[in-house]
Amino acid sequence: MVSLVKGFAGKPAHAPLTDVGIGAYTAGVAMLVAGAAGFQQAAMATASVITIAVGLIAAIPTIITGLVDLFGIPADAPARTLGWWHLTLMASATGMFAGTFRLQLAGYYNGKIVASALTLGVISWMLLLVGGYLGGALTFVYGVRVLKRPQAAMADALIPGRADHTD
Template sequence: MDQAKHPVTALAGPYGHPLHPALVAVPIGAWIASFIFDLASHFVRGPQFLTQGSRWLIGIGVLGALTAAMVGFLDLFAIPTGTRTHRTALVHMSINLVVTAAYAANFVVRGSPAAGGPVGWGPLALSAASLAALAVAGYLGGELAYRYGVRVADETIQAAGYHTPTPYRETADKENV
């Protein structure tokens, strides 16, 4: 278990501070925002700015996901094979790779935006399905960190954050007695 807590290389982030969870905020945020733009494009006049913005957000999300995946692979290498944690990590990774491929396809399918129309129902449905799969992958990522403690500092280090420091005044009073 201790092996999964330590990075295999400094590129994965230092002990107790993995980079992968921080990097996933980019694709998650970009893809959620792109979905909101997609929906909004059906409710405004002249939605081209939203359809273009959505496509840009999808592209940013794909690039961010690829970056997060590279660092995530480093975390995967630290997990002992044949364990439940490793199987969970493989499913987490597989779903995320499918989601990233779906968004890359969605980016290509959209091409250049139509002449001022809203996002088509096909790309909108693909984004919704991709977000649903992303939520499942995120749940599994939470299992890895919070249930199995992958790349999380051990309990003795965590316990240091729960000690109540003695206020300076009380310490000074005891020394003067």
Template sequence: MVSEHQSQAKQPVSAALAGPYGHPFHPILVTVPIGAWVASLVFDIGSRVSADPAFLTRGAMWLLAIGVVGALAAAMVGFLDLFAIPAGTRAFRTALVHMTLNLLVTGAYAADFAWRHAAGPAPRVGTGMLALSAVSLAVLGVSGFLGGRLAYRYGVRVADETTQAEGYASAGRPQRAGTAR
């Protein structure tokens, strides 16, 4: 049985902005910063071992910027998902930690971009810049784990079991409630 709190956390605050029921936009948008920041770290490492590292160094810097822009877009719809979670619940506390870590990581990557931009063209990514990217990515991994907990354990913005059961009904035959096939 779904509680009132669970039902509330599954519904979008604004379907037009946060995604319709069962199709939130936040998990779709987070792929942009995650992909950009992982690729940036790969480029950083590549710049340390390549004979011609300048293009990797520039590419890493711009991947940081793409990730920050993508993270801001994901955060905007993530805030809307946060507003759907009832305050005072374990899911809400988890969401606050998830949000805080994401904001810290985004700030760290923005600072990393500014640092690299201010340093000007460099043949290789500096050790401090590489370390900042690696630590930021590790913290992002922790935050992603918490985001997974929100969706897969607490069911935030995930369709309820009755709706999910529609996908398991045999084609052409409606499934009776309470039966498993």
């Protein structure tokens, strides 16, 4: 079960899950901004709530897999400290997106963009960008949950679990 949650080296579970949340939150905030600018406000007010809800639902497995990855980093490694910062920023952004969702619910029903939801959504999105940048550093600088094997055979790269056991 832990292997399923962690994913396989070179094919981690956390990284692709983050794309769902980041994409949903980005689309939701873009809809809030577009609606506030006068572009199909009623449709944007409704769709933003649904889209942000998708991001919040995706946050559940994303958080679980992220915690598993975090606790797999040695406690004394600089990557572990960066991981805690990543967790703090992403958890804060997720909580703020939950607030955005709650504030915009009124707009879901009346077809209006709620100014406080727009403001909180934009701030949440900026925090998400910083947290996502740190997550990218964990992957691309520290190689967390990624095997650096540029000479691996194609089959080893594509078959889950195979790269874990070949050299």
